[in-house]
Amino acid sequence: MDLHTVWTIARKELRDALHNRWFLLYTLAFIGLSLGLSYLAMSGSGIAGFAGFGRTAASLINLVLLIVPLMALTVGAQSLAGEQERKTMAYLLAQPITRLEVYVGKYLGLTMSLFASLVLGFGISGLVLAIDGSGASDPWSYLILVGLAFALCLVMLSVGFLVSALTRRAGVAVGIGLFLWLAFVFLGDLGMMGTAVAMRMPINGLFWLSLANPLQVFKMAAILNINATLDVLGPAGIFAMQEYGSKLPLIFIGVLVIWAVLPGVAAFVRFDTSNDF
Amino acid sequence: MIHFEHLTKTFGRYRAVDDLSLDVKPQQAVALWGPNGAGKTTVIKCLLGLLRYEGRITLNGFDARTQGRQARSLLGYVPQELAFYDDMKTLESGYYFAQLKRADMARVPLVMAQVGLADHGAKPVRALSGGMKQRLALALALLADPPVLVLDEPTSSLDTAARSQFLNLLCQVKAEGKTIIFTSHRIEEVEALADEVLIMDTGKVIGRCPAYRLAEEAGLRTQVKLIIAPDKLDAALHVLKADGFTVRRNGVGVLVDVLPREKAQPIHSLSRADIHITDFEVE
Numbered sequence: 195m196d197l198h199t200v201w202t203i204a205r206k207e208l209r210d211a212l213h214n215r216w217f218l219l220y221t222l223a224f225i226g227l228s229l230g231l232s233y234l235a236m237s238g239s240g241i242a243g244f245a246g247f248g249r250t251a252a253s254l255i256n257l258v259l260l261i262v263p264l265m266a267l268t269v270g271a272q273s274l275a276g277e278q279e280r281k282t283m284a285y286l287l288a289q290p291i292t293r294l295e296v297y298v299g300k301y302l303g304l305t306m307s308l309f310a311s312l313v314l315g316f317g318i319s320g321l322v323l324a325i326d327g328s329g330a331s332d333p334w335s336y337l338i339l340v341g342l343a344f345a346l347c348l349v350m351l352s353v354g355f356l357v358s359a360l361t362r363r364a365g366v367a368v369g370i371g372l373f374l375w376l377a378f379v380f381l382g383d384l385g386m387m388g389t390a391v392a393m394r395m396p397i398n399g400l401f402w403l404s405l406a407n408p409l410q411v412f413k414m415a416a417i418l419n420i421n422a423t424l425d426v427l428g429p430a431g432i433f434a435m436q437e438y439g440s441k442l443p444l445i446f447i448g449v450l451v452i453w454a455v456l457p458g459v460a461a462f463v464r465f466d467t468s469n470d471f
Numbered sequence: 472m473i474h475f476e477h478l479t480k481t482f483g484r485y486r487a488v489d490d491l492s493l494d495v496k497p498q499q500a501v502a503l504w505g506p507n508g509a510g511k512t513t514v515i516k517c518l519l520g521l522l523r524y525e526g527r528i529t530l531n532g533f534d535a536r537t538q539g540r541q542a543r544s545l546l547g548y549v550p551q552e553l554a555f556y557d558d559m560k561t562l563e564s565g566y567y568f569a570q571l572k573r574a575d576m577a578r579v580p581l582v583m584a585q586v587g588l589a590d591h592g593a594k595p596v597r598a599l600s601g602g603m604k605q606r607l608a609l610a611l612a613l614l615a616d617p618p619v620l621v622l623d624e625p626t627s628s629l630d631t632a633a634r635s636q637f638l639n640l641l642c643q644v645k646a647e648g649k650t651i652i653f654t655s656h657r658i659e660e661v662e663a664l665a666d667e668v669l670i671m672d673t674g675k676v677i678g679r680c681p682a683y684r685l686a687e688e689a690g691l692r693t694q695v696k697l698i699i700a701p702d703k704l705d706a707a708l709h710v711l712k713a714d715g716f717t718v719r720r721n722g723v724g725v726l727v728d729v730l731p732r733e734k735a736q737p738i739h740s741l742s743r744a745d746i747h748i749t750d751f752e753v754e
Contacts, residue, residue: 202570206556213558281554288519289571290544290615471521 199291200299207303208310211269217307220265224315227257232319251339254319255416258343259409263350264375266308270354271371273300274465276364284471293466301355301458308347316340338419345450346412352458359464378409397433405445408453415446472497472650473518473619478526480513480674487513488524489674497618500651502661504685505671511654512551513674515623518652519548530619544572546619547612551627551654553604555596561607562592565614574615586610586640602633609640620644622653626660638663658731661685686730693731697741698724698750710744711737726754 211217231253274297277283286296320336354371361367389403404410414431434442473495480488488510495501503511517524520539528535533542555564565579583589586606591599599607605625612620625641626634641664645651655661661668661682668685670678680688699707707725711718716737717728727737734753741748 198573199571202567206567210556210558281550281552282556284516284521285548285550285554286571287521288543288548288550289568290540290573291571292540469523471516 203299204303211307266350502665557597
């Protein structure tokens with residue numbers, strides 16, 4: 195793999211993302227909402243002014259759960275299918291470059307653009323809190339939350355790439371991406387609760403089932419990071435703490451890595467074997 | 472230079488290319504000629520590594536399937552459907568593809584000037600006319616100064632003036648010693664650019680000939696309508712028949728059946744016989 199080629203394509207993707215109105219809209223929404231949530235978190239603490247890092251981090255979890263998957267899924271879904279639809283993919287692949295370089299370049303470029311968006315959102319909130327001086331209590335929780343958001347971003351980008359590799363039209367790919375977002379964010383919770391009730395699932399089964407949804411994994415990892423316990427999640431959380439204790443962070447990170455790698459590799463295999471240019 | 476060995480491409484049960492073998496020699500220009508659906512573009516896509524295929528394709532010994540990068544580094548491609556990044560500026564596109572091709576960056580403005588786009592470098596690609604986009608495609612193909620040019624219906628989207636201008640450019644490039652393989656269904660394009668023609672139909676090669684013999688091989692005829700004074704019509708018919716033309720009376724003139732590259736012949740015949748032609752049409 196030629197890194198010069200990968201970097202050339204990645205920079206082009208980054209440039210395109212910065213010209214993409216939807217991407218800019220997501221970024222502005224993320225920055226605005228994260229700032230707003232930082233401010234609103236104070237009402238929970240009953241103190242005027244911005245809340246501390248820990249409290250802000252907690253309030254940001256729900257924001258990350260909504261916006262980050264939406265951004266990454268839609269951007270990933272457009273990546274390969276969009277170029278294929280515009281016929282630019284065939285022209286790109288006719289150059290003296292490999293499909294692996296194209297894939298990795300696009301993935302890297304979109305990762306950089308998404309990370310830039312997250313850094314802006316988290317960074318501006320964090321900077322305001324640091325200047326305010328009220329949040330010097332727990333910056334590490336905040337930084338770990340940022341890291342977990344990055345991991346969730348990669349997971350959703352990989353899933354978006356897989357959708358993109360399996361479809362030929364960008365509109366269809368984005369539609370499937372939005373459905374998956376809905377499924378992960380809302381239907382996943384309902385489905386899990388329904389399954390647990392209908393199957394009279396034991397508590398350990400419920401915990402393992404929740405690992406099938408990367409958003410649940412992110413949520414549990416983020417809560418564990420802030421609270422140092424999953425008791426707020428109810429019996430399943432208490433079970434997980436008692437059964438796995440200090441291994442939980444590793445389990446969560448491992449699941450997120452698997453979720454990022456498997457769809458990403460599957461997307462590449464599909465793209466590499468595609469005969470449709 | 473380019474070697475196709477039993478190239479076969481199927482889509483399900485449909486054979487888009489059926490057992491094509493071909494050798495393209497250095498500096499030779501070979502046309503794949505045929506109607507839509509003949510399999511011409513499929514051959515090009517196989518050469519570019521965009522489609523999987525049976526058989527073997529090599530460029531200067533590099534296998535297009537297993538050594539795709541090396542094989543593609545020897546060629547520049549002008550696609551049928553011009554697909555560029557529309558929001559990029561023209562010159563910026565040049566630099567982007569030059570980086571991908573590992574071409575000398577200093578060549579970008581030179582090549583843009585060569586195809587007449589030197590004054591359009593700051594324009595977004597979407598602002599270029601169809602003819603300019605086609606020239607941009609040629610410029611991008613020439614960036615790394617490849618020995619081979621692959622052109623897929625290079626003038627199909629152009630009007631008459633732009634087509635003529637672009638064809639001149641291609642002839643200049645050919646004169647510089649490039650090997651060219653191109654698809655076309657325009658006989659005048661083939662005759663102007665190609666040395667050899669493969670006549671294709673439904674995936675099969677049904678004929679092979681020098682470019683100047685394409686019309687005869689493909690059985691192509693053109694009708695020339697000559698308008699002649701009424702009192703000279705009979706004499707004109709007699710002269711043309713005597714010179715071997717297939718001719719018939721048509722209203723105020725005669726219709727002569729000729730090869731596409733011999734449209735002026737009946738005019739010469741009648742001039743030699745002092746028969747005045749008032750007007751003519753090519754149908």
